[in-house]
Amino acid sequence: MTPSTRREVPCCEVRDLSKAFDQTTVLSNVSLSMKSGSFTVLVGASGCGKSTLLRTVAGLEPPTSGSIWMGGRDVTALSPKDRDIAMVFQSYALYPHLSVRENLAFGLRLRRTPEAEIVARVSEASAMLGLDALLDRLPRQLSGGQRQRVAMGRAIVRRPHMFLFDEPLSNLDAALRAEVRVEIRRLHDRMGGTTLYVTHDQVEAMTLADTLCLLRGGAVEQMGAPLALFDRPVSRFVAEFLGSPKINWLDGQVKHSSSGLHIAIGGKALKVPDRYGQLAEQPVLVGLRPHHLTTASDDVPQFATMNVTFCEALGFETYVHGTLSGMGDRTVVVRVEPSHRVTRGDTLPIGIRPEHTLLFDPRSERALDAPT
Amino acid sequence: MKAQKPRAPWKAWFLAFSLLLAAVGLVASDCKAPAANRIVLWHAYRGAEEEAIAQLGARYQAETGTAVEVLAVPFLAYASKLSSAIARDQGPDVFIDAHERLSSYREEGLLARAEAAFPKYDIDRYDSIASTVARDEDGAAWGVPFALKGVALIVNTELMPELPASVEQLVKARNDGVFPLAYESESAYVHAPWLHAFGGAMLGPNDAYGFTGESARRSVAFARGLVSSGVVPNGADGALVKQLFESRKAAAIIAGPGVVSELPPHFPYQVVPLPPLRAAPSRPDPFLTVELLLLTPRTASRPEVSAFARWLASDEAAKLRVRAQVVANNQPWHDDTVVPVAMRAFHEAALRSRPMSTRAAMRATWEPVEQAIRGVMRAAAADDAAIDAILAESRRRFESARPRAVSASPTRGLVALGLGLLLTAIALYRRAKPRFWSGVRASAGAYAYVVYATIAVFVLVVLPLVAGAVMSFFAGPRHQMTYAGLGNYVDILTARGGPLFGYGSFYRTLLVTVAWTIANVALHVTIGLGLALLLSRPLLRAKGVYRTLLIVPWAVPSYVTALAYKGMFHQQFGAVNAILRKVGAEPVAWFSHFSTAFAANVATNVWLGFPFMMVVILGALTNVPKDVLEAADIDGATPWQRFSRITFPLLLPQLVPAVVLGAVWTFNMFNVVFLVSGGEPDNQTDILVSEAYRWAFTRHAQYGYAAAYAVLIFGILWLTSRLSRRWQAEST
The missing domain is CATH 2.40.50.140 (Nucleic acid-binding proteins)
Structure with missing residues (x-):
């Protein structure tokens, strides 16, 4: 919120994005801008289009209209691999036939990273996430929380400009969720990337976000600092969505x-x-x-x-x-x-x-x- | 009560076994006591002849009130069905079969003497040759002549208004786009007239191979000349000969009465005996087959059967069937009102024909003779030396296929069997855990659930397997098998004393089989995978239609497909060569070379087999999570990397069992090899199963030898599937 003298290029910008599946409009004229290093949370009730927005930013879904800009260039037509992003899926989407080590190294191998570099980065990530003892296991031999950490590790080793999280905590139990939530924020601060995070959980949204973007029916209802949304909701919907028990x-x-x-x-x-x-x-x-x-x-x-x-x-x-x-x-x-x-x-x-x-x-x- | 409960399932076992035994007993006793007075007649006729026999049966039943059951048995299975059914006393009372089989039937004890029903065997009532072949060396009659079978010349009187006086004249009658003559040029049966004309015989005295020497050389050289000069179509089969004649593309054909009875009405034709061949010293007499009415042993005690047999062979009945076949009775031929003109010509031709030898060795001559004919037809050059080499090779094949007099003392085998059982028992005892039996008793209830499946598997799988394995230790034809110990195996594994990778050796055939399996499975998987990936694309329209269409090859019975492909690969009339000609390429003689015949087989089997792999892979693809693929996309995978590093490894757990299954099926894919290339050229494309088939059914009926092949095939497949399982277990 500090006024800057130079105009900073946002790390990622969504301009007038619309998305329709057949006749159903899922997103209409969504615009948002993420500063480099910021943590933006997309929150909303189920079916509000937040996951679709995330997948469109990732390049997994083509937009119907509008554009996506990253680091000052239009990436709307680029495939996911050319966007320099990493994504953590709700189901974790680990490669079932590869060991934890190979899951972490997969993206680096595809990019022909030198072997020494791969080893260094994998051990760095695994140390950061406490995965050292699990490196030779297969995903099916891990607990839910461990898989979640592997999924994050896979994102970290690539050192992308942008991290995308699609409801990463929804398959964990409540205690673990609170723990991992803190860990995610800490990782974000340490890695210094830009994060776009989707959740339907207002507690996650409030605690994690620098910027909170509340979606309703495919459009942005209100965007701003979490407390600003909480204290000064623009609509009855926002006021009701945030806060527990309800207003x-x-x-x-x-x-x-x-x-x-x-x-x-x-x-x-x-x-x-x-x-x-x-x-x-x-x-x-x-x-x-x-x-x-x-x-x-x-x-x-x-x-x-x-x-x-x-x-x-x-x-x-x-x-x-x-x-x-x-x-x-x-x-x-x-x-x-x-x-x-x-x-x-x-x-x-x-x-x-x-x-x-x-x-x-x-x-x-x-x-x-x-x-x- | 509680202590007794676990025992109850054993009662179920006992009950099930007793029920099975009772059922078997009932079936057996039912067959032993046929319905009183019912007479069963078997024959292998088709078409007009089948109809005529059925009408005779119905008529007899209507006139006398005796129940008559007429059963038309498929020709290929006829002899084996007869011998197994009569041996179990479930066969016919009366049956009709060709005279060549008389001696083997007699040796097997399947026949009663004709005197049982024909006390006054009146030789004058039948054609004299026919009567002769029905008697044994002592003059005792074992059957009554029923019908005569042979080929004659059928001439299209429009294309060839003047009947040819000689074969030479026939050959000269050239017309554009019309073959002067068509016949099954690679069939030994239809080639026989040329051999006879040049003074040869298929089987010489003392069961010596007859297709050798000057007569054989001149006959094949003559036949080759007919084909190479374009007089006779190349490599035609019976269906093609008939089709050429019907479509007026052949002016004359050599064929049997079957073709005539199916010609459209008012078709201009005339039947004549084969005209003389001026270049040869003798007349070109075709083979004569005399169909005999034969009685089975149990007939002797049933007067109503004798009465039926007498009526069937009577002149009265002969008049009723003379429209459909060349009856062996003399009398109907004197009556012009009942005899069709064409049949009279066939009768005349039959009277000039040469009865086929009844020796068992005769059956083993066909394969080598036909190989020799094909070899000469397809050889690049056919001077005397080249032909003689081919004839010598065919003679060697005839001789190497004859059963060796292997016999061994069963003592060693029995000792080995006893030792084996003892060792197995000891091994089982040692492997059994200490509480094995109490464990079995405790889970007795569970065994009750599988008792029926176990019985079914035992009866349908284990018993035949054991029977086959036991048979592999015996040698000789079925009714006089002798114990041979490991003789069959030694013979097979030493390539019958020839070179290890020589013609027809086990190892060479194994090599072909392995190549065949690898080529097929590789193509099945590649094509199936490609199509499955295409079909799984979310954007593809009308997916369901494509999927259904692509499964169709699987739904069509494989022999139908195989026969269709065989036709498509025909050198002169097949669709493949027609296309090649259209695009200006040289037509290919598909079945003349190993590589092309092999390719034709593979093409057929690939067509049959890819849908299975496609379906398996389509199913496996649905198990590849979509988000895992998306994760790979985001990780930076190109489409190829995504497939090779994610999709394919994830398909493997389902793909490997399918590949093993597919490999086993392909390894034993008898239909395609037998029907498409038929082992051509010269059995080079035969795989192990089709080779085993030939030993059982075309080479002196060596069932034990064929069974040894089957056991070896089983062993190879068992070993490979064990290895592949272990490999899979290790890799996961």
Whole structure:
């Protein structure tokens, strides 16, 4: 985000890319730009076109229209092998008949790299990934996590300009996933390549990305730093997609009064954050993240009363589900300190930190502060 | 109860075996007791003759109320079916067969004397030659003359209005685009008239080879002259001769009555005996085959069979079949109202013919004689010395194919067998794990599930295998086999005393077989792989149509394809040479040289075999993960590298078993070799199985010798498949 005096050539740029299979449009006019050394994550629900976009960048699918540029040249018509990329597949796609060593060396052998160089690079990668003991095994003799590491090793040894990851963690169990996630980011920082990473998991997306690109129905919904997307979603879709548990919704009405602008929700008034500036009197969709609601206390005055229907105690925090009396029947989730012992049927005084309130137009579902 | 449970499956074994035995017994007893009064007649006729015999049977049944079953048995299997069926008392009561086989049938004890049914054998009622051949050395009759078979000259009266007075005159009658004469020029049977005219005989006294000396030389030189001067088409077979005559491209042919009965109505033809050959001292008499009505031993006790046989041979019945065949009875020929003109001519020709020898050695003359004829026809030069060399070679073949008097004492064999069994038992005992028997008992339940399959495999695979292996230790014709120990094997493996890689030796044939297998399998895999890769391309349109079309060669029965290819490779009339001529190339005599005949065989078998490999590879290709190929693309593989380093290695686990299977099939691909090249030239393209076939069926019926070949083939294939398995296990 630092302004640079020289115009830097992006490592990879996608310009107005569209892709259709027969009659079905999968991508429409997608444009994105990746700086050299950046880590971009494509995220979205299944079927949003993120894998297709990745495969098109890899050269495995030809685009219907638009172009792809790498290092300042148009590579749209080039085959994958001429794009200087490496890819880690969801299924890992290891060569089943080759040992781990040969899997790693495969790409180098094809490029007629000298044998000494191959040995050096393979041992470097295997040391980096802890594969030394596995080098002579065949892929079918490895566990899922080991295969995943081999797949990454195969990408690393080639030292490409760009790494592509297609949901590389989806076949791992939760604990391993968290571990490998960190490893991937560390490798990226160490290798210094540009990474384009596809996932449907918002946690992966948030933790890994420099730049997050949220796709919806084949088009870019919002792109930016992960926290920017989280804090300032441009649409109800973005707000809902990021964050767990999901954001809470209440129906309100913007009112002008003597004390200024406020939102009326079920007879209570909620302050409109200053950044919204002047708003017309209109119905609004109010988005409140679970951690922005809390039990009423001296700091946070009571705003509503919650009728508790369900309680998730995770140990380090507790999520309480329920409805706010007099504010419609939408279910609301509140994060409370684990010290609160809450059970079903309880009533809980709820307070709001108003500065985090998000306002959306109920019809267009666009954020009221979104650039038009 | 619990202790008894595991025993129950053994009851199932016992039950299954008893059921099998009962079934075998039932079948056997059923055959031993034919339905009362039913009379079974076997013959090997086709076409008009088959119809005539069927009508006779039906008529007799209608008139007398006796049930008659008439069975037309395929000609090629006739003799062996007869001897095995009659030996088991399941054969016919009455059958019809050629007189050449009389003596071997008699030796096998398949016949009853004709006197059983014909107490007053009236020799005057039949043609005299025919009656003579039906009797043994002591004058006892073993059959009744039924029909006469021989060839005559059939002339197209439009193309040749004037009947030729001599062969020379016939040959001179030239017309554009019309052969003056067509006959099966490479058949010993149809060549025989020329041999007889020059004073020779196929079989001399004391079973000596007759196709030798001046008469044979002059006869083949004459025949070669006919072909090389374009008078007679080259290398025609029976079907082609008939086709040439019907399409009016041959003015005259030498053929039997079968051709006449299938000519279209109003076709202008006339049948005459072969005219004299002026250049030769004697008349060109064709061979005469007398078909005899023969009685089987059990007939003697059944008066209704005798009555049926008498009626079949009667003049009355002969009048009914004289339209379809040349009956041996004299009487119908005196009655002009019933005899067709063509049949009368064939009868006249038959009366002048020379009955074929009934000696068993006669059967062994055909192959060497035909090889000699072909050799002379195809030789570059045919002066007397060259012909004599070819004749000498054919004589050597005749003599080397005769069974040697091998006999050995069975004691050593029995001792070896006993020792072998003992050693096997000891080895099995030592290899068995300590708890072997308790293990067997514990899993007895599992054995119950495979008991039926085991019985089926035992009866259908193991028994024939063992029977064949046992037979390989015996020598001689079937009804008088003698124990020969390892004699057959020694004979085969020492190339019968000739040079190790000499003509027809085991090693030479093995070499040809290996070359044949490698050439075929290599082409099967290459073509199958190429097509499978094309078919697996995602962008190919109408994939299903291509796939179906490409599997068609596999779906067509192989002998149909083989016969079609044989026709296509015919030197004069085949499609391949027609195309060669069209593009201006020299036509090739495909079956005259080893390399071209071998190539023709390979072409046929490749056509038959590539779809199997294609299907196997198509299936294996679906097991190659798409993303692995994409990973290779990204790793920088060119299409060729992607195939050679990823796709092909991943195909191997499925490809190797298919190749082994394909190799075994090809190694034993009898159909193609037998039907396309037929071993030509001179058995050089024969592979081991077709060689084994010749020993069993064309060379003195040496079943033991052929069985030894079969055992050797089995051993070679078993060894190779074991080795390939080990190799595969090591490589993965």
